[in-house]
Amino acid sequence: xxxxxxxxxxxxxxxxxxxxxxxxxxxxxxxxxxxxxxxxxxxxxxxxxxxxxxxxxxxxxxxxxxxxxxxxxxxxxxxxxxxxxxxxxxxxxxxxxxxxxxxxxxxxxxxxxxxxxxxxxxxxxxxxxxxxxxxxxxxxxxxxxxxxxxxxxxxxxxxxxxxxxxxxxxxxxxxxxxxxxxxxxxxxxxxxxxxxxxxxxxxxxxxxxxxxxxxxxxxxxxxxxxxxxxxxxxxxxxxxxxxxxxxxxxxxxxxxxxxxxxxxxxxxxxxxxxxxxxxxxxxxxxxxxxxxxxxxxxxxxxxxxxxxxxxxxxxxxxxxxxxxxxxxxxxxxxxxxxxxxxxxxxxxxxxxxxxxxxxxxxxxxxxxxxxxxxxxxxxxxxxxxxxxxxxxxxxxxxxxxxxxxxxxxxxxxxxxxxxxxxxxxxxxxxxxxxxxxxxxxxxxxxxxxxxxxx
Amino acid sequence: xxxxxxxxxxxxxxxxxxxxxxxxxxxxxxxxxxxxxxxxxxxxxxxxxxxxxxxxxxxxxxxxxxxxxxxxxxxxxxxxxxxxxxxxxxxxxxxxxxxxxxxxxxxxxxxxxxxxxxxxxxxxxxxxxxxxxxxxxxxxxxxxxxxxxxxxxxxxxxxxxxxxxxxxxxxxxxxxxxxxxxxxxxxxxxxxxxxxxxxxxxxxxxxxxxxxxxxxxxxxxxxxxxxxxxxxxxxxxxxxxxxxxxxxxxxxxxxxxxxxxxxxxxxxxxxxxxxxxxxxxxxxxxxxxxxxxxxxxxxxxxxxxxxxxxxxxxxxxxxxxxxxxxxxxx
Numbered sequence: 001x002x003x004x005x006x007x008x009x010x011x012x013x014x015x016x017x018x019x020x021x022x023x024x025x026x027x028x029x030x031x032x033x034x035x036x037x038x039x040x041x042x043x044x045x046x047x048x049x050x051x052x053x054x055x056x057x058x059x060x061x062x063x064x065x066x067x068x069x070x071x072x073x074x075x076x077x078x079x080x081x082x083x084x085x086x087x088x089x090x091x092x093x094x095x096x097x098x099x100x101x102x103x104x105x106x107x108x109x110x111x112x113x114x115x116x117x118x119x120x121x122x123x124x125x126x127x128x129x130x131x132x133x134x135x136x137x138x139x140x141x142x143x144x145x146x147x148x149x150x151x152x153x154x155x156x157x158x159x160x161x162x163x164x165x166x167x168x169x170x171x172x173x174x175x176x177x178x179x180x181x182x183x184x185x186x187x188x189x190x191x192x193x194x195x196x197x198x199x200x201x202x203x204x205x206x207x208x209x210x211x212x213x214x215x216x217x218x219x220x221x222x223x224x225x226x227x228x229x230x231x232x233x234x235x236x237x238x239x240x241x242x243x244x245x246x247x248x249x250x251x252x253x254x255x256x257x258x259x260x261x262x263x264x265x266x267x268x269x270x271x272x273x274x275x276x277x278x279x280x281x282x283x284x285x286x287x288x289x290x291x292x293x294x295x296x297x298x299x300x301x302x303x304x305x306x307x308x309x310x311x312x313x314x315x316x317x318x319x320x321x322x323x324x325x326x327x328x329x330x331x332x333x334x335x336x337x338x339x340x341x342x343x344x345x346x347x348x349x350x351x352x353x354x355x356x357x358x359x360x361x362x363x364x365x366x367x368x369x370x371x372x373x374x375x376x377x378x379x380x381x382x383x384x385x386x387x388x389x390x391x392x393x394x395x396x397x398x399x400x401x402x403x404x405x406x407x408x409x410x411x412x413x414x415x416x417x418x419x420x421x422x423x424x425x426x427x428x429x430x431x432x433x434x435x436x437x438x439x440x441x442x443x444x445x446x447x448x449x450x451x452x453x454x
Numbered sequence: 455x456x457x458x459x460x461x462x463x464x465x466x467x468x469x470x471x472x473x474x475x476x477x478x479x480x481x482x483x484x485x486x487x488x489x490x491x492x493x494x495x496x497x498x499x500x501x502x503x504x505x506x507x508x509x510x511x512x513x514x515x516x517x518x519x520x521x522x523x524x525x526x527x528x529x530x531x532x533x534x535x536x537x538x539x540x541x542x543x544x545x546x547x548x549x550x551x552x553x554x555x556x557x558x559x560x561x562x563x564x565x566x567x568x569x570x571x572x573x574x575x576x577x578x579x580x581x582x583x584x585x586x587x588x589x590x591x592x593x594x595x596x597x598x599x600x601x602x603x604x605x606x607x608x609x610x611x612x613x614x615x616x617x618x619x620x621x622x623x624x625x626x627x628x629x630x631x632x633x634x635x636x637x638x639x640x641x642x643x644x645x646x647x648x649x650x651x652x653x654x655x656x657x658x659x660x661x662x663x664x665x666x667x668x669x670x671x672x673x674x675x676x677x678x679x680x681x682x683x684x685x686x687x688x689x690x691x692x693x694x695x696x697x698x699x700x701x702x703x704x705x706x707x708x709x710x711x712x713x714x715x716x717x718x719x720x721x722x723x724x725x726x727x728x729x730x731x732x733x734x735x736x737x738x739x740x741x742x743x744x745x746x747x748x749x750x751x752x753x754x755x756x757x758x759x760x761x762x763x764x765x766x767x768x769x770x771x772x773x774x775x776x777x778x779x780x781x782x783x784x
Binding site for chain 2: 380390
């Protein structure tokens, strides 16, 4: 498929990067399914970047579907809403896949629940208009997003209202909707683009209004022709451009996406707004449309349960807070050769073993890898072949940073710009000596943080 | 932790799969590992080895067997002395042995090869901490040692062997002939390799075939040969223009001596060359400049070995100069 970047300065790709096998075949053709309503949900008070939110409910209190149960704990924070109708129970502490132990509100299902097709219709269906959006001004859109508790659903979970607000100091001219989904295995964004083009188009227009951007582009890698086709048809007459980018990991990373489309480099330590761009994921933008046009909060999300270690891989529409164990049960459980369970995809996801942990707003998928997938050869000495240098999308020298971290040489690691690394894993993926580069770099960052605290 | 442990134990009881955690990324590319890269080098050396065997027959076979055997024995010995686990499987000692043999004259006595091998592995590699830690190319350390210790065996006269059946190796090497008598060897002989010399250096064609294979496989970085050859081309070209009557032209510089062999197989050793593309080009350019300096102005007819060793010493400095700017750093 030819790259399409008409009207933008970028080349359709970025420098360096790697080509891991896509492995999307497990779940790519599986239409989004609604799971049976769970008997209870756990809503961690901290499942986003920023201040934890504050519970506004008490045990034994009844809550209705969509009712707010916790309010934002500051400006960079996000509210929580009940994804099911039920009764509040005593708060518990749960361990999220990232390893953080957090307090969570528990809601026990009670009474009539919306599920099946009705729920699908409620969350993803309905009428979406691309016209008449002028009636919402920037402030209204931003407020609606804030009240709905929307955070980045691509995985980072940064509160969306902070990104999508009019800013007097920064002139934002371009709104990019990220549909790259460059992580191997994951297909939730792909299914959203095929099944929910309506809210994505409406959401993109609303987000662009919120930031005052004139150029709007939905960015998709060229290995997803069907999504490109669906969105191209849906975008006719809206002014939204469908940008087709080269399939390469990590194309979906914010900085690499901005470079590929606009040829602008986000300064180190800076934000996309510094170069006049706002970026939001397709799933997030659909939630934005729902919050603004229908006044509905973020209560559900699409999660891919995928990989060679799961019996029936699927894409599921699940209430946020559903224990992950229930998703495995719904997908037929594990195969015998299942060896590692990852929250997210295999390149940047977190391996975890506490399957009672809930789906959070940032859970884009659960990948179950097999013993063959994770089999690793023995680590050998670095022969300085420089393949990691060729792979690094941030133009760093990973082997130098990693070995400096291993030797606890903080100064050398900083000289090689360790903090610019966003841990995409391209270097460790490609390393012929199987050196755990990302793990070492994380250790080095930890050492630097610790030394700065002193 | 306790919770996870319980989880794992309960899973085991239920005969369910056991899950372990580890840092991302959870996948790794299987298309290349260190061992496959080393095998690539051996494959690339094949045309050169075949040419050496064709030209020098038993002399080449003997030299290859002595050097590879001694390198493997030396590696096993030094690895054991350092209390490390066996490391012969990575082929790096084999490569050192082959390159060392190819860089020696076929007529050098057996003990020269043995001593060169032990110095290459012992002083060139093991002393620095083994594979990946050495500063200098091990094969060149070994060769430099014997070249100075056994000057006659490796000097100009070492290459002349009156007893040889093959006509070409009864003469001095092309570079020596030119240095001492001012007589140029025809270009086609330099290109195909029907001349005297170290057993692996004579054929420009064989080195080119192997070198292009290495660069195409990305086992060797093309930036290094590009640096060497462009500087030799430019400097040789200038000398050519200054002295139009010179019989040793820029093409003789490119195809003669160990230039192509050294460029593709010795300079591209990743351990002893810089990490970044820019650094690699500077490294190559430095080798090219030093080769020309030594060939034109020094008493030695050839300068590839010293040029590589000198640039090896500068590699840490080049790495420091060429720290790439991260994306978004003005």
